[in-house]
Amino acid sequence: MNGHRESEEPLLRTVEKEPRTFTWNQMHRMAGRMARALQRLGARPGDRITVQVEKSPETLALYLACLRGGFVFQPLNPAYTTAELEHFITDAEPAVVICDPDRKADLEPLAARIGARLSTLRGDWKGSFFMLQMVQPETFETVARGPDDPAAILYTSGTTGRPKGAVLTHGNLLSNARDLVFVWGFTTDDVLIHALPVHHAHGLFVACNVTMLAGASMIWLQKFDTDAVVKAMPEASVLMGVPTFYARLLEHRGLKRAAAGMRLFISGSAPLSPALHTRFRERTGHAILERYGLTETGMNASNPLDGERRPGSVGPALPSTEIRITDRDGGAVLPTGETGMIEVRGPNVFSGYWRREK
The missing domain is CATH 3.40.50.980 (Rossmann fold)
Structure with a gap:
């Protein structure tokens, strides 16, 4: 890639x-x-x-x-x-x-x-x-x-000790970008408002890789600024952001008119509250598409482009990804509706932590 x-x-x-x-x-x-x-x-x-x-x-x-x-x-x-x-x-x-x-x-x-x-x-x-x-x-x-050769190392937040480097391969990045281009319907006509940092997976691998693989283009903002994002909307089709972006956009008087021609609003990196999802839809007519991923895996699941986007849900697994929920203690696969450990398998899953055997 x-x-x-x-x-x-x-x-x-x-x-x-x-x-x-x-x-x-x-x-x-x-x-x-x-x-x-x-x-x-x-x-x-x-x-x-x-x-x-x-x-x-x-x-x-x-x-x-x-x-x-x-x-x-x-x-x-x-x-x-x-x-x-x-x-x-x-x-x-x-x-x-x-x-x-x-x-x-x-x-x-x-x-x-x-x-x-x-x-x-x-x-x-x-x-x-x-x-x-x-x-x-x-x-x-x-x-x-080759697909197994390392392309990037992103260090995790270190919630289980010192930060560890997640090694992502060329195959990881390409497979995930292909899935996202498909499920989000990206084409060469799309224009992404890029207002995210580029030192983590969301702004770099999701936003940039998907845009480039689709042959689309970007309006590149140094950082998120409500006025700048709203001003860019009439010339754009997609915004990728975090929940706080959307909360701040709701405070802008010109949002509804500016968002009228947008195709897609995507949220990730933190849970999007059902209340915020509902408020944004009522204000703009757009249902935010929430997705779910990890530094170690890229994106794993996404609400659908077409069909119901459920508030508080991250949608089904991506085409190349398998997800199951297992018991935290015994590892048994749990039925629908139960809470447990998320297990992911697919070409998007990283090759391991840098210089760690496990």
């Missing part, structure tokens, strides 16, 4: 500050230059690339560069402190660390300790990595990778 469609049509456009538009071919060429830049920094296929930068079109290009170069993308929350980063970086042992120029002095000693090269990137055409990629040839032959 390398996210390319041969086209001079827009893939992504920003609408804040200085608006920028990137066509599919422009993004592909930038990803090629970045893949070459990573090679210049010493990265080889299979090496981890740790990335802690603010959201920008260049961040997406860097993700695509890792997919094309056979590197393993490790995104980290830009809000993490240097102390918090120590575990993630020493555990992953990346070949290259890319951070915001303002974090360089803090992270240089840590990168040096593990023998990683450090470079900087920011979305305003600044940073040593940005300058390095600018002087690279645009042509790059994508490194062949």
Whole structure:
């Protein structure tokens, strides 16, 4: 999966500050230059690339560069402190660390300790990595990778101890994106309002991978802003968000008119209350589509595109995914209506935790 469609049509456009538009071919060429830049920094296929930068079109290009170069993308929350980063970086042992120029002095000693090269990137055409990629040839032959080869490592929240790196393969990402394109009816005509962060699965793998696999396009917002999202709706068809997005949108006077031409509102990453689901439908005429997933599996279930979207429900399993509910103690499969442990099987399930046997 390398996210390319041969086209001079827009893939992504920003609408804040200085608006920028990137066509599919422009993004592909930038990803090629970045893949070459990573090679210049010493990265080889299979090496981890740790990335802690603010959201920008260049961040997406860097993700695509890792997919094309056979590197393993490790995104980290830009809000993490240097102390918090120590575990993630020493555990992953990346070949290259890319951070915001303002974090360089803090992270240089840590990168040096593990023998990683450090470079900087920011979305305003600044940073040593940005300058390095600018002087690279645009042509790059994508490194062949199989479905079982790692594509990314995302660290879990650590509710059962220190955060663990979930290793997601190319096959995991591709199979899940294919399912979601199908069940959500994505086409080349769709325009997604992208207002999510890109350091976790929702904003990166669900939003970006689905859009790119469908050959659709994105209106790219630096962060969620109610006015900006409502303003973008007349030119868009889909919004992916978290429940708080929808709660805040309900406070906007222009929501009903702006949402009239939208095709789909999707919610995830946290439970959507039935009350919020009902209020949004009554206000806009749109029933929010809720889905369910995990960092380790991608998406597992979704309410239907056509048919009833039940408030408080995440819908049936995706086409390539099997789900069952089992007893917490004995492991016996439970009948419908019972509460127990969720077990998932399918090509979307991760290969394991980084450097953990279990």
